[in-house]
Amino acid sequence: MADFSALVRHADKTIQVPRGQVVFSEGDSARVLYAVKRGRVQVSIDGQVVEEIVEGGVFGEMSLIDERSRSATATAVDDTELVPVDREQFDRIVQLNPFLARSFMRLLADRLSAMNERLRSSPQT
Amino acid sequence: MADFSALVRHADKTIQVPRGQVVFSEGDSARVLYAVKRGRVQVSIDGQVVEEIVEGGVFGEMSLIDERSRSATATAVDDTELVPVDREQFDRIVQLNPFLARSFMRLLADRLSAMNERLRSSPQT
Numbered sequence A, B: 001m002a003d004f005s006a007l008v009r010h011a012d013k014t015i016q017v018p019r020g021q022v023v024f025s026e027g028d029s030a031r032v033l034y035a036v037k038r039g040r041v042q043v044s045i046d047g048q049v050v051e052e053i054v055e056g057g058v059f060g061e062m063s064l065i066d067e068r069s070r071s072a073t074a075t076a077v078d079d080t081e082l083v084p085v086d087r088e089q090f091d092r093i094v095q096l097n098p099f100l101a102r103s104f105m106r107l108l109a110d111r112l113s114a115m116n117e118r119l120r121s122s123p124q125t
Helices: A005-009 A087-096 A099-121 B005-009 B088-097 B100-121
Strands: A015-016 A022-024 A032-036 A040-045 A048-054 A073-076 A080-085 B015-017 B022-024 B033-038 B040-043 B048-054 B073-076 B080-085
Touching: A005 A087, A015 B080, A032 A040, A040 A080, A048 A080, A048 A099, A080 A087, A080 A099, A087 A099, A087 B100, A099 B088, A099 B100, B005 B033, B005 B080, B005 B088, B033 B040, B040 B080, B048 B100, B088 B100
Parallel strands: none
Antiparallel strands: A015 A080, A022 A073, A032 A080, A040 A048, A040 A073, B015 B080, B022 B073, B033 B080, B040 B048, B040 B073
């Protein structure tokens, strides 16, 4: 797992999300990605959990490259502290930590490939 | 189409590839991506052309994040001038042009999604 702690280190602000609260829902407009500073977040699609993000992980990264709305729902499963990162902040942080560019490319490739596996193995409806 | 001309601007060196010559073949070890400075390159998988890369475009970008061998064959279809970029050079160029990180994420998402479409629509053999 790539290390995204640089995102947390350069955070301007954090958001407290109590256990059980939804961070965003499928269909919401998407403008920021989130890094998990503390706690745990479950990502689900159509009610099915597809990933669990813990401290040091990120989610919502498609918002950096795509104007479309959220394709999944994210819910805090512990009391959680998140760092929201928009495009401008992302560019600024990548400039200070250029290795993050490749980490994000790898993350994207891994998640897209996992999503594809699920699509292929799920029954057609 | 994202603009990758910054890769060309910061090039240490270029490679001349005559029309018809193979740049790399499926199964070759992968250490650099290529930006097209001049000319045209066809990318093919199992003998089928899947993409054509022109001036300002890039190919072989999976080498930045994945140690596996080339998954496609690249052939110059015009007399072509290429800029090879390895990981160290990529990090250095991204530091100078942080917007490139998001351009590469978008490129990766687009290509992986196109590859999935092909896999899904192709007859099972």
